[in-house]
Amino acid sequence: MAARFDSGLEPARQDYPEVTHVQQGYGHQQYQQHQQQYPQHQPQPYSDYPQPYDPSATTPKPEPPASPPSTFSGQTVASPFSAHAHPVAEPPQPKPTAARTICGYSLLVVVLSCIIALLSAAVIGLAAATGIESQRATSAASSLAAVMSASTTATGAPTATPTVVGVIDDGCSDDPDGVNKTLYTSFSLLGGLKFTRYCNRDAPNAPLLSLFAANFGTCMDACAAYTKYVPGTFGNTANATCGAVSFIPAWANKITASNGGAPGNCYLKGGPQNESALTTPNIGVDCHAAIFTPGA
Incomplete structure (x- = not known):
């Protein structure tokens, strides 16, 4: 029999169980833990599911962000990531300065060569000058010997011809008895010393000074100069005066003196000096002595 709805409202039934507030207990906590362990999956929209492959739908590659231009040496240069970037031109390097040359040689080589x-x-000029002076001295001595050999006495008799050494040693080599x-x-x-x-x-004692003298007389002049100037400069000491000289004429030639290890041909000796203390020379060449004689 079909139900009829037009008969009006029916009263609610009173036999339903009464609704009461239930305290949450142990079972409710387990139910909440179960929900936390096993979360419910929410339905996803259709858009999240894989779609059929569409060859026309290609994803364009993202372009790198445009970088602002930079400046280099006052010039604006595009960023290397820009589509309009161009290689940065390096600043021009200075060209090396060519070394100065003279006839194909560097300036330093030319200067050193000139020096x-x-x-x-x-050096060559000094050697030549020394040789010329030595030759002049030899020529002067030879000329002096020639002049003396050509001289004659008032009666026309030739005089004794002195040697070059005799000219240097005041005649001791040619006429020792006449000079002694x-x-x-x-x-x-x-001072005009005698x-x-x-x-x-040969005069004894160690030399006070050795030097090269032109002749025997110049050697004695050096002894007088020593006595004149040394006491005034260094005081009147034991070796402040020259008492004698030893003169070796052969050592007037410096080459001969060097070969003999002699630092001169005139040796100033200190006092006291006397005739009895003189010795006979034994040096292989002639040697003559002179003693300062005050009051003579």
């Missing part, structure tokens, strides 16, 4: 040439010329024990007076501005000459003798 070496000047030094060589100076004769006096020599030194240069007047050096010296007694002894041919073929």
